[in-house]
Amino acid sequence: MDPNSAAAQVAQQFSDFYYQSFDNNRTALNNLYRPTSVMTFETGKFTGAEIIEKLSTLPFNKVQHKITTVDAHIIDPATQTLLVMVTGQLLVDDEQNPQYFAQSFVLVKEETSGSYYISHDLFRLNYS
Amino acid sequence: MDPNSAAAQVAQQFSDFYYQSFDNNRTALNNLYRPTSVMTFETGKFTGAEIIEKLSTLPFNKVQHKITTVDAHIIDPATQTLLVMVTGQLLVDDEQNPQYFAQSFVLVKEETSGSYYISHDLFRLNYS
Numbered sequence: 118m119d120p121n122s123a124a125a126q127v128a129q130q131f132s133d134f135y136y137q138s139f140d141n142n143r144t145a146l147n148n149l150y151r152p153t154s155v156m157t158f159e160t161g162k163f164t165g166a167e168i169i170e171k172l173s174t175l176p177f178n179k180v181q182h183k184i185t186t187v188d189a190h191i192i193d194p195a196t197q198t199l200l201v202m203v204t205g206q207l208l209v210d211d212e213q214n215p216q217y218f219a220q221s222f223v224l225v226k227e228e229t230s231g232s233y234y235i236s237h238d239l240f241r242l243n244y245s
Numbered sequence: 246m247d248p249n250s251a252a253a254q255v256a257q258q259f260s261d262f263y264y265q266s267f268d269n270n271r272t273a274l275n276n277l278y279r280p281t282s283v284m285t286f287e288t289g290k291f292t293g294a295e296i297i298e299k300l301s302t303l304p305f306n307k308v309q310h311k312i313t314t315v316d317a318h319i320i321d322p323a324t325q326t327l328l329v330m331v332t333g334q335l336l337v338d339d340e341q342n343p344q345y346f347a348q349s350f351v352l353v354k355e356e357t358s359g360s361y362y363i364s365h366d367l368f369r370l371n372y373s
Contacts (some may be wrong), residue, residue, distance in 0.1 A: 118363045124343075131251075132358065147352075155318055157316045157318065160250075185369075185371070185372070186341065186369050188285045188367050190283055190285065190351075190365045191369065192320075192351055192364070192365055198254070200328070200349065200351060200365055200367070202330075202349045202367045204347050204369045204371045205371075215346050217334050217371045218371075219330065219347030219369075219371060221328065221349040221367075223320055223328060234321070234363075235293065237318045237320055238330055239272065239318065239328070239330040239333045239349075241313075241314050241317050241330065243332045243333075243345045243346075243347060243371050244313070244345075
């Protein structure tokens with residue numbers, strides 16, 4: 118498989134896991150972040166354990182992401198670091214009107230395990 | 246200025262220049278890309294000179310971007326490489342209804358000039 122196809126496949130699998138976990142079993146996201154990871158979530162910026170704290174205390178009971186696009190670029194071939202941008206919609210609690218969102222990740226391959234973790238995460242709702 | 250504030254300032258200045266140029270003087274974007282730059286624009290992927298060709302032949306006469314958010318992370322402190330995510334709306338030609346978009350850039354500082362160029366660019370309209 119050529120490197121770009123492999124990157125696209127990693128990004129799709131990552132996205133599937135990330136949003137399924139976010140919606141159904143959010144604590145499973147813990148394993149994706151490291152103490153050095155940085156997240157922008159709307160206007161807040163969080164590092165390491167703060168990220169899990171933030172994600173586990175969001176002020177809604179249920180959320181459902183519907184993914185529209187997942188794109189990936191290899192930003193460092195030597196380390197197989199990927200930039201992934203996701204766009205889609207989300208529904209919170211019993212709201213009827215979905216909100217658009219965009220989220221960008223930098224995924225870094227861990228040499229020992231061969232799996233990817235999130236070094237950077239930028240999330241924004243997209244509205245005027 | 247602390248590094249994160251400096252990065253935020255670079256990202257804001259970049260965004261101002263990028264979208265003003267896009268809307269009013271698109272050829273000025275040429276200087277921001279390099280032969281190794283990669284762009285995803287909707288479903289297409291473009292490299293180097295293909296990027297300028299694509300941006301200069303988009304099928305509309307006028308476009309207006311309205312930027313809502315600009316966020317930046319330093320993804321490599323050694324080289325001052327930045328991840329920038331922009332969300333906003335755009336109006337094409339005489340349409341009355343803006344479209345949401347999200348765009349992510351990797352900006353790399355050029356040692357010789359001290360200015361930043363775009364190594365990666367992912368653009369997506371955000372709709373269901």
